[in-house]
Amino acid sequence: MSAMTGKDWSLLVVLSTLWGGSFLFIGIAVKELPPLCIVALRVGLAALALLLLARLLRLSLPGSWHTWAAFLGMGILNNVIPFCLIVWAQTSLTSGLASVLNATTPFFTVIVAHYLTEDERIAPRKLVSILTGFLGVALVVGPEAFEGIDSNALAPLAVLGAALSYAFASVFGRRFRTMGIAPVVTAAGQVTASTVLLVPIALMVDRPWMLPLPGWQTWTAMGGLAFFSTALAYVLFFRLLASAGATNLMLVTLLVPISALLLGWLVLDESLELNHLSGMAVIALGLLTLDGRLIRHLKRQETSVPLR
Numbered sequence: 001m002s003a004m005t006g007k008d009w010s011l012l013v014v015l016s017t018l019w020g021g022s023f024l025f026i027g028i029a030v031k032e033l034p035p036l037c038i039v040a041l042r043v044g045l046a047a048l049a050l051l052l053l054a055r056l057l058r059l060s061l062p063g064s065w066h067t068w069a070a071f072l073g074m075g076i077l078n079n080v081i082p083f084c085l086i087v088w089a090q091t092s093l094t095s096g097l098a099s100v101l102n103a104t105t106p107f108f109t110v111i112v113a114h115y116l117t118e119d120e121r122i123a124p125r126k127l128v129s130i131l132t133g134f135l136g137v138a139l140v141v142g143p144e145a146f147e148g149i150d151s152n153a154l155a156p157l158a159v160l161g162a163a164l165s166y167a168f169a170s171v172f173g174r175r176f177r178t179m180g181i182a183p184v185v186t187a188a189g190q191v192t193a194s195t196v197l198l199v200p201i202a203l204m205v206d207r208p209w210m211l212p213l214p215g216w217q218t219w220t221a222m223g224g225l226a227f228f229s230t231a232l233a234y235v236l237f238f239r240l241l242a243s244a245g246a247t248n249l250m251l252v253t254l255l256v257p258i259s260a261l262l263l264g265w266l267v268l269d270e271s272l273e274l275n276h277l278s279g280m281a282v283i284a285l286g287l288l289t290l291d292g293r294l295i296r297h298l299k300r301q302e303t304s305v306p307l308r
Contacts, residue, residue: 008243015236016252020259022229023095023102026087027268028221032214035087038222040202043079043194045226050188050234059185061192068193070175071186075194077169082162089158094270099260100140100280101159103253107133107286108167116171125289132286140279183238191230257283 029038054061062068090098107130114122122130137160176186202208240252257280264270 005243008240011236011240012252013255015233015240016255017259018229018233018236019252020099020256020263022225022233023086023090023099023260024263024267025221025225025229026090026098027095027264027270029218029225030087030091032218033211033222034206035084035091036198036202037206037208037211038087038225039080039083040195040198041222042083042226042230043075043191043198045222046230046234047188047191047195049227049231050184050191053231053235054182054184054188057182057184059182061185061189062181067179067181068189070179071189072193072197074169074173074176074186075190075192075197077165077172078190079194080198081165082169085158085162085165089155089162092155093159095264095268096257096261096270096272097140097156097276098159099257100276100283101137101156102163102166103257103280103283104133104137104160105163105166105170106253108164109170112164112167112171117174129286129289132289133283136279136282136284136286138279139275139282183241184235187231187234187238191234 026038033041051061086098086102110122110130140156173186181189261270261272261276261280265272
């Protein structure tokens with residue numbers, strides 16, 4: 001595990017703010033736009049931005065069908081499924097609550113990697129962190145979420161489904177390490193493939209030409225969601241992945257809910273419930289256990305204390 005430089009930590013904070021802001025932007029956009037339109041606009045505008053960036057960097061997109069099939073698979077797991085589930089869930093969930101539930105992604109990743117890879121098995125410490133994380137989810141969601149089968153009850157489960165899809169995407173995305181594709185091209189390829197898939201569906205289902213013209217707040221939110229929380233965030237994500245490693249990058253999941261909760265409270269006047277805060281604290285404890293650095297630091301302190 002490589003050490004984090006000051007620049008890495010700064011980029012990590014920026015990335016957490018960008019991804020935390022995505023829940024804020026969605027919370028604004030869902031007031032005037034249906035979910036599929038939001039997701040299609042998000043990936044479509046992000047694709048334009050990333051394709052332009054790739055061109056400015058003189059990076060060309062691959063032409064083989066095998067690579068584009070991989071882009072499509074990554075786009076479905078990393079964009080189409082989770083984006084749709086989260087946007088739909090936020091029609092009845094606050095942005096802060098959705099971000100806390102989404103912070104379970106590393107726990108799902110550990111489980112998925114255990115069954116689908118040969119080199120990432122679940123160790124006892126990881127099992128403890130998984131159980132701790134899901135205890136935090138139970139505190140956040142509460143038993144009332146399972147009392148009835150309606151949209152409000154299914155919304156938390158939809159966010160957890162998005163986290164599970166992200167977990168499969170992280171395992172699926174391992175193949176790009178050996179394909180010799182630049183990170184910016186990978187990001188551009190997956191959102192482009194997602195756009196090709198989502199735009200026709202959004203046109204057929206939502207019929208956007210029949211919707212009232214959204215206000216400037218919605219367009220501003222969509223611009224922030226596409227250009228900052230998607231395009232720029234992916235560039236920072238792959239930059240940090242290369243410089244700090246996947247384990248260090250996982251720390252962003254500790255910071256995203258904090259950013260989203262504070263932004264939702266400040267901008268959308270969302271309330272912070274005690275069970276949300278306590279659940280986030282338990283999830284954070286599980287993530288710290290999964291990361292392992294806190295435990296190693298405490299052990300070093302214990303062994304450094306001189307015996308009397």
